[in-house]
Amino acid sequence: MPKSKRAKLVSLTKVSKKTRDHKNALLAEVQQNADKWKYCWLFEVGAMRNAHLKTVRNLWKDSARIFFARGAVMAKALGTTVEEEHRLGLHKLATQIKGQVGLLFTDSGPQEVTEWFDDFRQPDFARAGNIASRTVTIPAGPIMRVHSDPPEPFPHNEDPQLRKLGLTTVLKKGVPTLDTPHKICEQGKPLTSEQAQLLKLIGEKMVVFRVALKARWDSATGTVVQVEGAGISPEEATQAESGEEDEEMSG
Incomplete structure (x- = not known):
């Protein structure tokens, strides 16, 4: 009699090893991109929706690399102290990685990047628990x-x-x-x-997916510049999809 698939045992050690390998791969990917591109932007997301984030990825796929992963892993990849930072000045960016944030590596000029994200808005439907933006x-x-x-x-x-x-x-x-x-x-x-x-x-869309840029690291000088403008409010930050999970890596 063949064994039942339901009775199949899964080794927890194997699962842990896979997770560790995946994190190590992410660490390496972030560091490789820090070596490759001129700028690294830290961004936060309001009314997070996977579909809209994928749209951003697709629109920037030829001129940038985006990571929206677990903050602790991204911060470790950049290095949170002067002694641990992967490149000069990156620790100043790493210490700001908190909440629903991501990294955008690109060679595009600061003005082009800020103008593009200032204009990008995607209305969407609210979920249970979201705060009504209007009556x-x-x-x-x-x-x-x-x-x-x-x-x-x-x-x-x-x-x-x-x-x-x-x-x-x-x-x-x-x-x-x-x-x-x-x-x-x-x-x-x-x-x-x-x-x-x-x-x-x-058909009433009550939330808006948007990306707010928080800071920019310049590989040439090692400086980190804070971005002025409207950040993500606490209400926007909680308007994520129910059961939203971090995406570890970007194509």
Whole structure:
């Protein structure tokens, strides 16, 4: 009788070894890129979404290398003290690696980089627990999908789902309809899972993925310059995807 796959034992020592090797590979990759590029930027992310981060990677793949990995590993690769730093001045950048941050290695000039990231914004749907950035109310009448162009009413077969999410709808000519306005959420208050689902269904995007540059290291001089501008607020920092995991390496 063949052995059950469910009964297969996994050696924890093998898992640990793989993790250690993976971290060592990341350390080496970060250091190799520190040797290769003119600048290393430290950035932080608001309303983290893997899909949007991959968009940034793709747009910069020919002129930069991006790492969005575990902070402790990236900091160790750069070196957090004068004695341990991989190259002159990198410890000043490494000591700032905290929270959801990443590294961008590039030869592109500072003005080009700052202008590009200042302009890059990707609206997205909020998740349960996110703070509502504005009050949203569905007016009385047919419930419309605001993301369609032009807006379209919901079909009759979605009426049960709308009711399940808290709307007191009635079908009028086969269209889910409200007799009175319904407030979905209130600005400044955390969203429930039902509220987040409703906002997504009607097409209301309440968070914005963006990348804020924090500091820049110059390989020629070893200096680290702090970037002035709007950083990521605590609210933006907590608007990450549920179950978001760090991506260890970038292509």
